[in-house]
Amino acid sequence: MLISDVVARASIPATTLRYYEDLGLITARRSPNGYRTYDESVLDRLAMIEAAKQLNLSLPETAELLLVVDSDSCTQVHEVMHPTLQQRLRDVDERLASLQRLRDRLAAATRRVAACPDSGDSCRSECALLTDQRLNCTTTSPAHEGTRTR
Structure with a gap:
């Protein structure tokens, strides 16, 4: 061809x-x-x-696989590829766990931003960005110091 x-x-x-x-x-x-x-x-x-x-x-892993496939038995292909695929699976599981943690943080930040009240006063960035359990939007003006705007 x-x-x-x-x-x-x-x-x-x-x-x-x-x-x-x-x-x-x-x-x-x-x-x-x-x-x-x-x-x-x-x-x-x-x-x-x-x-x-x-x-x-x-591509180097693929080249190694092709060399083994060309010259060796199925048993040897298994011996070469099985550990590689197992490691790749562990890597993917780690990435998935990391992505799940990121998703959880994003969801929590989204909930905090949604809970912040509409207000003309300044809102602390901690409302959206920090992960403490009891973060609230508070005003920073002296007349409302220490009060919640919720």
Whole structure:
């Protein structure tokens, strides 16, 4: 297949194919006129690269996987990939927990801002930004010092 055939069948840009070739992820033969030619197996290889991308594997990790797939048994592929995927899963769980904490802080700040009264007086920024349980909007004018505006 010519590069245009692979591009059409795999729905990826020619520049990506060339890049993957430069990285050694795929190989192409050269015809006498210098055109890249690929055999049908390149489509399976591209599908595997795409699957690795969807798992957020880096290109070096993908290259390692492809080397193992090319030369080793399923057992060895398992031994290489299982720890990598387990670590990736732990990383995602940590990011999810961090995002949940952020979401909780945002929700609390949203509730505090919503609870602040409409007032022409100055409102302390702590109403929205700090996480103490008993933060309230208070006026800072001397006539209302120490009183709540709620």
